[in-house]
Amino acid sequence: MAGILERLAARTTLSFEYFPPATAEARPGAMRTVTRLARRHPDFVSVTYGAGGSDRGRTREMVAHVSVNHVSGRHRCPVVPHLTGIGHTTAESRELLADHAAVGVGDLLALAGDPRFDLPTGDFRYAADLVELVRAETDFSVGVAAFPELHPDSPDRAADRGHLAAKLALADFGITQFFFDPSHYRRMADDLAALDCTTQVLAGVIPVTNPKSVKRFADMNGTHTPDDLWNRLEAADPDERLRIACDQQAALIVDLVDLGVPGIHLYTLNVPEAVEGVLGRLGDGFFAAAA
Numbered sequence: 001m002a003g004i005l006e007r008l009a010a011r012t013t014l015s016f017e018y019f020p021p022a023t024a025e026a027r028p029g030a031m032r033t034v035t036r037l038a039r040r041h042p043d044f045v046s047v048t049y050g051a052g053g054s055d056r057g058r059t060r061e062m063v064a065h066v067s068v069n070h071v072s073g074r075h076r077c078p079v080v081p082h083l084t085g086i087g088h089t090t091a092e093s094r095e096l097l098a099d100h101a102a103v104g105v106g107d108l109l110a111l112a113g114d115p116r117f118d119l120p121t122g123d124f125r126y127a128a129d130l131v132e133l134v135r136a137e138t139d140f141s142v143g144v145a146a147f148p149e150l151h152p153d154s155p156d157r158a159a160d161r162g163h164l165a166a167k168l169a170l171a172d173f174g175i176t177q178f179f180f181d182p183s184h185y186r187r188m189a190d191d192l193a194a195l196d197c198t199t200q201v202l203a204g205v206i207p208v209t210n211p212k213s214v215k216r217f218a219d220m221n222g223t224h225t226p227d228d229l230w231n232r233l234e235a236a237d238p239d240e241r242l243r244i245a246c247d248q249q250a251a252l253i254v255d256l257v258d259l260g261v262p263g264i265h266l267y268t269l270n271v272p273e274a275v276e277g278v279l280g281r282l283g284d285g286f287f288a289a290a291a
Helices: 003-011 026-038 056-070 092-104 128-137 157-170 184-196 212-223 227-235 236-261 272-282 284-291
Strands: 013-018 044-047 080-082 107-111 140-148 175-177 201-205 263-267
Touching: 003 013, 003 140, 003 175, 013 026, 013 201, 026 056, 026 272, 044 056, 044 236, 056 080, 056 092, 080 092, 080 128, 107 128, 107 227, 107 284, 140 157, 140 263, 157 175, 157 184, 184 201, 201 236, 212 227, 227 236, 236 263, 236 272, 272 284
Parallel strands: 013 044, 013 263, 044 080, 080 107, 107 140, 140 175, 175 201, 201 263
Antiparallel strands: none
16 A cells, blocks of 8 residues: 655645544544545644543544545555654653554644643643654654644744644655645745755645634634635535535635645545535546646
């Protein structure tokens, strides 16, 4: 089975992010989403991880379930677990790496993680520290996060882009936080090119089926949310909101592919209808034609 880097070399990729169910009641729906979206043949799928391992058991179960559907099942593609540094010791991270390897994982996304006051700092202050551990302990390919509109803790654009370029130099690929204006990606790509950074960065996008939740994520990441879009979403009933969200994201993806992004990473929020709506608007041959 081709890995992420081989797929990126061959075509414009399509990938999905899932998150583990927060409760036992939510588990069946989350698992059905994975099985349902496997039919869309993504190039890889990622699975999030709670801060400090707050949902470690659920993450392990989700990774194992996704592995069955996407690695050993009919629709084969790499599974990319998130690994966060905040709140973890080196020993805990090694244990997680072994767990992932045991179910056939060969790629992961190394993230600093969101600080939590109820957790110890752990052994990893930055994502780059975690990447170094993964490199030393495994032969996994490693991705890192990128912030098109700058990391919220960055003092200025120059410092942000310098830090991002250095982090990407350690990694095999990057995935951006979601954003709504393609010019943010274009400017980030230009900034990185000026720093001789050649690591490919996939564009992360999100259909806004829950404006309140997505706004909270956006505020945490320093992402601008367009007032006109949010006004329409908040005034709409659920069916109309889904239509607006899918229309907006399909148009954004077309613009990003025209810019030459190496791949599109859809933050699914475990809502299969939104993913299917976006892909339906693009058409079955869209990503093949974009290769």
